[in-house]
Amino acid sequence: MHCQPDHKHQVYIWLKNEQTCLICDEATHSRHCVCNVCETELPWLLAACESCALPLPMDGLICGQCLKKPPAFKQVIAPWTYSFPIDSLISRFKHQARWPLGQMLARLLGQHLQHRFDTTELPRPDCLLPVPMARKRLRERGFNQAHMLARWLSQDLDIAVDEHLLLRPHDTVAQQALDAKSRQRNLRTAFALAANADVTGRHFALVDDVLTTGATAHSLARLLIHAGARRVDVYCLARTPKPGT
Incomplete structure (x- = not known):
């Protein structure tokens, strides 16, 4: 037999x-x-602000905005600028549910992060936290792209992911339609921590697709730091350039 x-x-x-x-x-x-x-x-981000990853003419600098008002997060890691074809790939992943495109980008981001862990002083976080999505937008889209990116990164980097620690109890106006000051006002009460969230002394990395003004990342990082987190970094696929550049 x-x-x-x-x-x-x-x-x-x-x-x-x-x-x-x-x-x-x-x-x-x-x-x-x-x-x-x-x-x-691909439009690799070669020279950027050491804090917020804003594209700059030279590497190793901190942009004027971060010098004037340091963000609550420590460092943003983004492999690319938000330009063609990255902008198109991300848009098709988010708005057309082209998940293989998102997974491809997440794998390349994971490879980029692992290289940074191995060759620079970038510390590995204790946990990945996907940026929560407003409930109305989640119902419309059917999935949170940040959750999916965080899961793929978790698999590749062997770092835990917690999809329930950060909450977005209130729906807010879509950030894309607002300027920087309006984005900050829009997010003041948008986020919360889950009950009994284990935060004290831990190093977190927020995961999202694109960083524009950094208002969302700053709000979430401030929430975590005030709750006792040791450090908060941001991992995203792309960073938008300064308007007009």
Whole structure:
């Protein structure tokens, strides 16, 4: 008696399947489903503010806004600027439910973070926290892209993720339609911590898709720091440039 059936036809082996680049549709052997050419030509963020990751002409600087009013978070890590084709890939992931695109970007972000952990003094966080989404928008979209990114990063980096520690009990106006000051006012009472949240002395990393003004990240980081967190970083796919640049 054989444990496996006697099958003489060719067996399809997934591990040897040639992948297709999700950007240019050309064949690739990369496990991230992006070819070397497309990966190289992505808008990599090479010089940025050491605090908020705002694109700057030179590396190793802190932008004027962070010098004037330091944010509650310690550091933003973003591999790319929010420009083509990253802006299109993120938009299709968020608004068209193109989850393979989101997973590809999350895998590349995880690779970027692991490199930073290994080669710089960037400390590994104790836990990943996806930025919570307003309930109305969650019902409309059907999923929170930050939750999905955090789960994929958790798998690749072996860092715990807590999707329930941060709450968004009140729906607010969509941030995209507001200027920087209006965004801050809009978020003053938008977030809360779950009951009995374990925060004291811990290092957290907020996970989101794009950082624009940093108002959401600042509000959440301030909430965590005031509750006793040791440090809060921000991991996102892309950072928008300063308006007009």
